Amino acid sequence: MSAPRAAGGRVPFGARLAAAMxxxxxxxxxxxxxxxxxxxxxxGDDAAGVREFGLRVVDALGGRVAAFKPQAAFFERHGSAGVAALEDVIAASRAVGTLTVVDAKRGDIGSTMGAYADAFLADGSPLAGDAVTVSPYLGFGSLAPAAELAARTGRGIFVLCLTSNKEGHEVQHAVGPDGVSVAAAVAAQAAVLNAGAEPMGSVGLVVGATVGDAALETGTDLVAVNGPLLAPGVGAQGAGERELAAVFGAARRHVLASSSRGVLAAGPDADGLRAAAAAAAADARAALRA
Ligand SMILES: O=C(O)c1cc(=O)[nH]c(=O)n1[C@@H]1O[C@H](COP(=O)(O)O)[C@@H](O)[C@H]1O
Structure with a gap:
């Protein structure tokens, strides 16, 4: 079956990610x-250092993993030169054909969200990868400009849902007057945007691999989302094969496990990075693809 196409004849992010996984x-x-x-x-702990670091990772692992996720904060802390370094890392990843999720976690009122969407999701923007992480805590509807631009350009968004940090439950487990938790409401609204997409939609969720049975506790239906589930928390935050399998259950085929320090600690040697990434990928495959 050929992959569905977005406006402009592009293969949507969800289909491209499914193929890469x-x-x-x-x-x-x-x-x-x-x-x-x-x-x-x-x-060095400077813009040149973060640029070189990112390019070395792309050079060592490009074409070998499903995706890269550059964390914008580590580049932004070096000001405009750091942002330029992030742009170079995104361009390098594009050049080697590996999908890039820019981890920027943006969220604002709709009109401002349109500007963030232009920065991270518009064709020709130097900060645009293949998807961006976004925050729904100004209301899911405020993300509409990002969801719409992503759909038009064949890109994706990952919406925070059940995050890997221990404080996340304060907001995400809260239950509204309708008896629905915040996490469940976020997932249900993503599901609406992904309805009917094959093999999966392009509106993903972020669900930490460390969250245990939070999906069950909050009534969050991860299967119905029909979109990619980005699962940080693997490696340095303690989650492994067992946790991934337990958290995602029947939704596991849509999960993209994410590890940063767990792989990066094996650098800078390219072979070391490749071995660490291969081991993490094998664990993820065993947990999610069995
Ligand atoms: O959106 C994310 O990627 C994210 C969401 C989340 O719930 N938890 C989380 O750790 N992350 C990010 O994932 C990365 C985790 O890094 P490591 O703990 O080194 O693997 C960091 O860049 C975090 O900002």
Whole structure:
């Protein structure tokens, strides 16, 4: 079956990601140039350092993993030169044909969200990868400009739903007057946008691999979402094969496990990075594709 096309004849993000996960295993490698990692890699804690760090990861792992997820914060902390470094890393990832999820976690009132959408999802924008992480806590509807631009350009969004940090439950488990939790409402609204898409839609959720039975507790239907489920928390935050299988159950085929430090700690040697990514991908495959 040929993949469905977005406006303009492009293959939508959801279909492209599904193909990449089938080809390389369901692993995303986060590009998070922490100061301690820059030091360990012999690089400066400056814009040139984060640029070199990102390019080395892309060089070592490009074409070998389903996706990269550069964390914008580690680039932004070096100002405009750091942002330029992020643009170079996104361009390098595009050049080697590996999908890029820009982890920017943006969210604002709809009119401003339109500007964020232009930055991260518009054709020709140097900050546009294949998808961006967004925050729904100004109301899911405020994300409409991003969802709409993503659909038009064949890109995707990942909406925070059940995050990997221990504080997330304060907001995400809260139950509204209708008896529905915030997490369940976010998932249900993503499901509406993904309805009928094959093999899956392009509106993903972020669900940490560390959240245990939070989906059950909050009544969040991850299967009905019919979209990609980005699962950070693998590796450095303690989640592994067992946690991935337990958290996602019947939704596991749509999961993209994400590890940053767990892989990056094996650098800067390219073979070390490749071995760590291969091991993490094998674990993710065993947990999610069995
Ligand atoms: O959106 C994310 O990627 C994200 C969501 C979440 O719930 N938890 C989470 O850790 N992340 C990001 O995933 C990465 C985790 O890094 P490691 O703990 O080093 O694997 C960081 O860039 C986080 O910002």
């Amino acid at each position: 089938d080809a390389h295993g369901p692993l995303c490698v986060g590009i998070d140039p922490h100061a301690s990692l820059l030091d360990a890699w012999g690089l």
